Each structure stands twice: as C-alpha cells, then as structure tokens.
Amino acid sequence: MKFEIMRDHLMMALNDVMKAVSQKTTTPILTGIKLDLNESGLKMTGSDSDITIQTFIPTEVDGDQVIRIIEEGSIVLQAKVFHEIIRKLPTSDVEIEVREQHHTLIRSGKSEFDLLGLNSSDYPLLPEVQEDQKFTIPADLLRSIIRETVFAVSTQESRPVLTGVHWLAKDGDLVCVATDSHRLARRKTTLPALPAESYSVVIPGKSLNELSKIIGDSTDDVEIVMTKQLVLFKSGDVLFYSRLLEGNYPDTSRLIPAEFKTDVIINSRALLSAIDRASLLSREERNNIVRFTSLDGNVVEISSSSPEIGKVEEEVAAESIEGEELKLSFSAKYMMDALKAIDASEVKIQFAGAMRPFILKSVHDETNLQLILPVRTY
Amino acid sequence: MKFEIMRDHLMMALNDVMKAVSQKTTTPILTGIKLDLNESGLKMTGSDSDITIQTFIPTEVDGDQVIRIIEEGSIVLQAKVFHEIIRKLPTSDVEIEVREQHHTLIRSGKSEFDLLGLNSSDYPLLPEVQEDQKFTIPADLLRSIIRETVFAVSTQESRPVLTGVHWLAKDGDLVCVATDSHRLARRKTTLPALPAESYSVVIPGKSLNELSKIIGDSTDDVEIVMTKQLVLFKSGDVLFYSRLLEGNYPDTSRLIPAEFKTDVIINSRALLSAIDRASLLSREERNNIVRFTSLDGNVVEISSSSPEIGKVEEEVAAESIEGEELKLSFSAKYMMDALKAIDASEVKIQFAGAMRPFILKSVHDETNLQLILPVRTY
Numbered sequence: 048m049k050f051e052i053m054r055d056h057l058m059m060a061l062n063d064v065m066k067a068v069s070q071k072t073t074t075p076i077l078t079g080i081k082l083d084l085n086e087s088g089l090k091m092t093g094s095d096s097d098i099t100i101q102t103f104i105p106t107e108v109d110g111d112q113v114i115r116i117i118e119e120g121s122i123v124l125q126a127k128v129f130h131e132i133i134r135k136l137p138t139s140d141v142e143i144e145v146r147e148q149h150h151t152l153i154r155s156g157k158s159e160f161d162l163l164g165l166n167s168s169d170y171p172l173l174p175e176v177q178e179d180q181k182f183t184i185p186a187d188l189l190r191s192i193i194r195e196t197v198f199a200v201s202t203q204e205s206r207p208v209l210t211g212v213h214w215l216a217k218d219g220d221l222v223c224v225a226t227d228s229h230r231l232a233r234r235k236t237t238l239p240a241l242p243a244e245s246y247s248v249v250i251p252g253k254s255l256n257e258l259s260k261i262i263g264d265s266t267d268d269v270e271i272v273m274t275k276q277l278v279l280f281k282s283g284d285v286l287f288y289s290r291l292l293e294g295n296y297p298d299t300s301r302l303i304p305a306e307f308k309t310d311v312i313i314n315s316r317a318l319l320s321a322i323d324r325a326s327l328l329s330r331e332e333r334n335n336i337v338r339f340t341s342l343d344g345n346v347v348e349i350s351s352s353s354p355e356i357g358k359v360e361e362e363v364a365a366e367s368i369e370g371e372e373l374k375l376s377f378s379a380k381y382m383m384d385a386l387k388a389i390d391a392s393e394v395k396i397q398f399a400g401a402m403r404p405f406i407l408k409s410v411h412d413e414t415n416l417q418l419i420l421p422v423r424t425y
Numbered sequence: 426m427k428f429e430i431m432r433d434h435l436m437m438a439l440n441d442v443m444k445a446v447s448q449k450t451t452t453p454i455l456t457g458i459k460l461d462l463n464e465s466g467l468k469m470t471g472s473d474s475d476i477t478i479q480t481f482i483p484t485e486v487d488g489d490q491v492i493r494i495i496e497e498g499s500i501v502l503q504a505k506v507f508h509e510i511i512r513k514l515p516t517s518d519v520e521i522e523v524r525e526q527h528h529t530l531i532r533s534g535k536s537e538f539d540l541l542g543l544n545s546s547d548y549p550l551l552p553e554v555q556e557d558q559k560f561t562i563p564a565d566l567l568r569s570i571i572r573e574t575v576f577a578v579s580t581q582e583s584r585p586v587l588t589g590v591h592w593l594a595k596d597g598d599l600v601c602v603a604t605d606s607h608r609l610a611r612r613k614t615t616l617p618a619l620p621a622e623s624y625s626v627v628i629p630g631k632s633l634n635e636l637s638k639i640i641g642d643s644t645d646d647v648e649i650v651m652t653k654q655l656v657l658f659k660s661g662d663v664l665f666y667s668r669l670l671e672g673n674y675p676d677t678s679r680l681i682p683a684e685f686k687t688d689v690i691i692n693s694r695a696l697l698s699a700i701d702r703a704s705l706l707s708r709e710e711r712n713n714i715v716r717f718t719s720l721d722g723n724v725v726e727i728s729s730s731s732p733e734i735g736k737v738e739e740e741v742a743a744e745s746i747e748g749e750e751l752k753l754s755f756s757a758k759y760m761m762d763a764l765k766a767i768d769a770s771e772v773k774i775q776f777a778g779a780m781r782p783f784i785l786k787s788v789h790d791e792t793n794l795q796l797i798l799p800v801r802t803y
Contacts, residue, residue, distance in 0.1 A: 125734060128705055128706065128734055131705050132702070132705055135698070135701060135702050135705065136702070137698060137699075137702075150735075151735075157739055158699070158702055158737070158738075158739040159737065159738050159739065160706075160735060160736075160737045161736050161737070162734060163733065163735045320513070320515060321515075321536070323513060324510070324513050324514070324515075324536055324538075327506055327509050328538075355541070356503060356506055356540065356541060357528075357529075357540035358538075358539045359536070359538045359539070360536075361535055361536040362535045363535070
C-alpha cells in the first residue's frame with residue numbers, strides 16, 4: 048500500500064473513526080484502525096465491538112484530487128498514535144507507505160515516522176447487512192429524537208435492556224422510549240417511508256450518543272437499516288454500526304396515566320431556573336428533591352431545604368392551573384432533564400395525584416412526552 | 426448586617442475569593458467565606474490557610490452606587506453554595522440580611538434563600554503585615570516572571586523547598602529561580618525601586634499559579650510586601666497572601682556551566698514542533714526521551730523510537746551550529762517546557778558536552794535562562 052493524501056481530509060475522517068475506538072478493549076487489534084485502499088479511495092474502520100464506524104475518503108472530492116494512489120493495499124495502525132501523528136504533521140500533505148513486515152512509513156515535510164503495523168487480515172470483518180428493509184430520516188430530526196429520549200436510559204447494569212432506547216417502527220410511526228423506571232421519555236415520529244414489516248429493537252444509549260456526535264450539524268438524510276443483531280446508520284461517507292441489546296423491552300404504555308386531576312401550563316425556562324436554584328441546597332444530598340406546591344392566583348411555589356445548609360422558596364407565575372390543589376416532591380434532576388428535552392417556551396404538566404406519575408408536554412405538540420414519578424416526602 | 430448589592434460586582438469579587446477556598450480543608454470554617462460590611466463597602470475573605478484572598482467592593486464605583494448599606498455587620502457563609510446561589514439568581518440585584526442565630530436571607534426577584542451562616546468571630550484573623558518594606562511591579566511583568574519559572578518547580582514532596590520558586594531581591598535585581606533538580610528556570614529582572622535591604626523568600630508554586638489567574642490581564646501595578654512568614658500581593662481591590670516555604674533554597678548558581686563546546690541558534694517554533702512530534706512515540710513510556718544530533722550543513726536531527734510502536738526522524742534547519750559535533754538525549758517534556766517559556770522566535774542553545782547541563786536563552790535577551798540535564802542513553 049502506498050498513497051499520498053491531503054492531511055485535512057484524512058484528519059476529518061480519522062476524527063469520526065476514533066469515536067469507536069477504545070483503549071480499554073480486550074481484543075488488542077481493536078486498539079488499531081484498519082486502512083483499506085482501493086482504486087476508488089481509502090476506507091478506514093474503527094470498532095470497540097459494540098460500535099463500529101467506517102469512513103470512506105474518495106480519491107476526488109468536488110473535482111479536487113484528494114488521494115494519489117501508488118499501490119493499493121491495507122494495514123492496521125495503532126489508533127491513538129496514528130491519530131496524534133496525523134494531527135501534528137508539519138505540512139498539509141501526507142505520504143503513507145507499507146513496507147515489509149507491516150512497517151508503515153508516514154512522511155510529511157522533513158518528518159518521517161516508521162510505525163509497526165499489524166496484519167489487516169487479523170481485523171474482525173464487518174457483518175453482512177441485508178439492505179432490503181431500510182428507511183431514511185433527516186439528520187436534524189434524528190438528532191432531536193436522540194436528544195429527547197437518550198438521557199432517560201438507565202445507567203445501572205442490573206437490567207441491561209433499560210440502558211438502551213426502545214425503537215418501535217409500526218404502522219407508519221417510529222416510537223422511541225427510554226426509561227430508568229423512575230422517569231420515562233417517549234417520542235413519536237410519523238415517517239412516510241417506513242418498511243411495511245414492523246421492527247422492534249433496543250439500541251444502547253451510548254451508541255446513540257456517539258451517533259449524535261458523528262452526524263454533527265449535518266442536515267442530509269440518514270439511512271437506517273435494522274436487522275436482528277444490529278442497526279446500521281449511513282450518513283454521507285460514514286457508516287455507523289451498533290449492536291442491539293437483547294431481551295424484551297417492558298411494555299411502558301400502561302405506566303402513562305390516562306386521567307389527570309391537575310393541569311398546569313407554565314413557562315418552561317422560568318420553571319427550570321427556579322428548580323435549578325432550589326436544587327442548590329439539596330444537590331449535595333442523596334436524593335436532590337424539590338417541592339412543588341400550587342398556590343392561589345396561578346402561582347407555583349418551588350421550595351427545598353437541607354438541615355445543614357438552609358432552605359429556599361420561590362414563586363413562579365403559571366399561565367394557568369386547573370383542577371385540584373397540588374403538593375408533591377420530585378427529583379430536581381429528572382424535572383430539569385425533562386424540561387430541557389421539551390423544545391417549547393410553554394409546557395403543560397398534567398398531574399394524576401401526589402403519588403402518581405405526572406407527564407410533561409409542549410402545549411403545541413403531543414409527540415414528545417416526558418413522565419416522572421414523584422417522591423414521597425410528606 | 427443588611428445590604429443590597431449589584432449582583433455582577435458581587436459575582437466578580439466572589440470569583441476571586443473562591444480561588445483560595447478548598448473543600449478539602451481540615452478547618453471547617455475555611456469552607457466558608459467571610460463577609461465584612463462597613464460604611465466604606467464589603468470585604469470578603471477566603472482562605473485555605475496556605476493562600477488567603479481578600480477582595481473589597483466599595484459602595485460606589487465610577488459614580489454608580491453598587492452597595493446600599495442598611496446595617497453594617499459580618500457573617501461567614503458556606504463558600505460553594507453561596508457562590509452557586511449568587512451565580513444563578515434571577516435578577517441583577519441582591520439583598521442580603523443576617524437575622525438571629527446567623528440565619529442569612531438572600532433575596533433576588535421572587536427567590537428567597539435562608540442560609541445557616543457561621544459566627545464571623547470564629548474565622549481566623551489575617552496576619553498583620555508591616556508595610557515599610559515593599560516594592561511594585563507591573564502586572565504583565567509579574568505574569569511573565571511567573572510563567573517563565575513556576576513550571577520548573579518540583580512536584581515531589583521529598584524536598585518541600587523545591588516545590589516553590591526562590592525570589593531573591595538584592596542590589597536592584599529580582600532573581601527568581603525554580604528547579605526540580607533535573608531542570609532549572611531562572612529569570613532576572615532589574616527593578617528601579619527595590620528595598621535597600623535584601624530579601625530571600627521561597628513562594629509555593631501553587632500560590633504563584635493562583636496569583637497569575639487572579640491578576641488576569643490587568644496591566645496595573647502590583648504591590649509586593651515580603652515578610653519573614655508571608656508575602657502579600659496587592660492588585661487593585663484584591664489582596665493575595667501566601668505563606669512562604671521554610672528551609673534554605675540550594676545555591677543553584679554553580680549548576681550553570683560557564684564554558685560551552687557547541688552553540689546552536691535555531692527557530693524556536695520549528696524545534697518545538699519537531700520535538701512534539703518525536704515525543705509521540707515515547708510519550709507512553711516512562712522517560713519520554715528524544716535524541717538531538719547535529720548534522721552537517723547546519724541541520725539538527727530530532728529522533729525517537731519505541732520498541733513497540735516504531736521510530737521517527739526529523740531534520741530541522743538551524744540558523745547556525747558552532748563548535749563540536751553533538752549527540753545527546755533529553756526529556757521531550759522538559760525541552761518543550763523550556764522552549765515555551767522563552768518568548769523569542771530564535772533561541773540560542775549552549776551545550777557543554779553530552780552529559781553536562783545545557784542552557785537555552787533568547788538570542789536577544791539574557792534575562793530568561795533555562796537549563797536542562799541530558800539523559801544518558803548511549
């Protein structure tokens with residue numbers, strides 16, 4: 048393998064591939080990145096066996112030659128040191144040449160590295176993906192769906208399936224649900240071209256967070272292929288593979304109350320700031336609980352106290368409060384996460400009583416539902 | 426105590442005082458900040474017993490009323506939570522009122538905090554400083570002096586005196602020296618108004634780093650008062666006290682060679698980048714060593730190798746190489762630190778042989794001297 052490449056293109060593609068590489072892998076070759084050069088361009092692959100990212104740099108981009116191929120071939124290079132070297136090279140051109148025994152020369156300006164590479168045939172092969180069942184989704188919509196759900200996954204390994212987000216594609220809707228059993232986030236999206244067959248998969252939260260970084264601020268379409276073992280996202284010249292979580296995702300629909308006793312419509316930012324301040328006093332403690340009390344005159348009181356630090360009270364004007372008087376406590380963190388996930392200036396909060404789950408939505412839009420279980424403090 | 430204050434002024438002063446407060450103190454009251462309000466304004470004090478920072482906010486700044494005093498007094502408040510509360514208050518005005526049993530109300534908009542304060546008379550008193558022996562130094566010059574020396578202090582507690590920078594004021598010169606016994610940084614500054622009496626103190630490196638942050642990008646004069654136990658820096662409305670390190674600082678002048686065998690003049694940035702790249706291969710290893718070899722034609726070769734990763738060679742054009750041929754090895758980190766500390770595009774490096782210390786200076790300026798001990802590798 049021997050080629051010359053423009054450093055910036057190599058660097059951008061490497062930045063993506065590096066997101067899949069972990070130094071803590073039990074498979075030594077996965078600390079490396081695989082380079083495959085053929086006549087159409089350079090393919091690079093990185094993986095931690097849960098996530099695999101593959102990028103492609105074509106020989107020409109917008110009519111400019113990006114890669115000059117002298118000899119095709121492939122090699123595996125230590126990811127971290129290769130990435131650092133490319134980042135710090137003195138000029139904008141790089142020459143990479145594989146010699147005998149996987150010795151790999153990297154030249155730029157008067158700098159010459161001789162890295163000990165590994166045999167690319169020892170690198171795990173990507174699974175074959177049947178592409179007959181796929182759908183597309185605009186990148187910005189995909190980012191919203193991830194942002195509004197993934198924060199609610201469980202971080203505890205006691206029920207592994209809850210560390211992922213449940214994606215159910217059925218009857219033209221994509222429904223994404225995450226829960227850690229104390230709160231729940233659900234996003235419904237109607238998509239025009241979903242496959243006729245229904246799909247139910249659980250995608251690890253970590254994969255979705257990395258995917259969100261990879262698609263960045265792109266507005267192009269992302270192609271999604273779901274299989275029984277993995278899901279593949281295609282965004283431009285990047286392929287993002289994630290394994291799926293095994294096990295049945297619980298039926299969460301029965302958790303969501305159908306009848307409510309108190310409805311509050313309130314400015315999202317004002318409520319968020321008040322809860323943020325109130326939580327300053329309880330943050331150091333185990334539970335980080337704030338109290339929410341409806342007062343006369345469409346006012347909500349947010350309060351909190353800590354025996355060692357002191358107490359705080361704040362009144363927030365609501366747009367409207369309808370139904371029964373209300374006094375309950377909840378996790379400040381869960382409430383702040385839910386308010387941040389709802390992209391609206393006014394939110395509607397519906398309570399079914401002090402010890403039943405309550406839900407939050409935008410006043411204008413039912414597609415994003417956030418649910419929180421209160422905490423008993425009285 | 427009761428007063429109203431503009432939040433921004435309180436916040437800025439608090440940001441400074443917080444730099445002295447540590448959560449890891451063994452003296453519980455030092456997790457707090459002391460507020461003293463008298464007719465001229467608000468004084469706040471924070472300390473970790475090594476460093477003490479005191480700020481003052483006058484009642485009027487540039488003709489604008491900043492503080493409205495209702496009742497003078499003092500209190501100690503938990504630093505971390507007080508700082509967070511002020512940062513997150515909803516309006517630009519704050520009212521602070523101390524009631525019975527040190528209960529302290531903080532009000533802003535519709536938000537009201539009731540913090541449990543502590544008795545201010547339990548807070549340690551600041552030492553009295555005799556101000557008859559003091560001198561001033563422009564803030565930007567003080568920052569340079571700190572930047573060019575403090576990185577070279579020892580991080581090991583085996584010889585505590587080496588964790589500080591030795592400041593010697595004598596015969597109109599301020600000489601600042603730091604060494605960890607593998608490298609040394611020395612900065613000489615001629616100051617017009619040094620006290621007639623000579624002073625020799627060792628200031629903890631940590632104090633100087635914090636001081637540098639406190640003076641920020643100010644260009645005003647900083648007043649320095651040295652006593653036997655402590656040094657006081659006055660910058661605007663901020664007083665910065667640091668304890669001194671005990672023990673005799675070693676005589677470092679005999680470490681610096683007087684005769685040299687090879688002189689190299691070279692572009693600082695080109696050498697720094699080449700060493701940075703070469704060190705990529707040795708960074709993971711214990712020593713992080715690179716080799717420096719003089720070649721014919723005013724060329725220096727920087728190289729490094731790692732049995733597991735590979736090797737790297739790079740040629741750097743020198744302005745001139747005079748004297749004996751040279752081949753030696755040194756710590757890439759020490760060399761990069763020294764090059765960064767010298768504010769010059771061309772540096773002069775003077776070698777006294779492969780196993781003797783070598784020194785670096787700007788080609789134009791002798792005041793900043795950096796010394797490094799080579800490492801035996803051949």
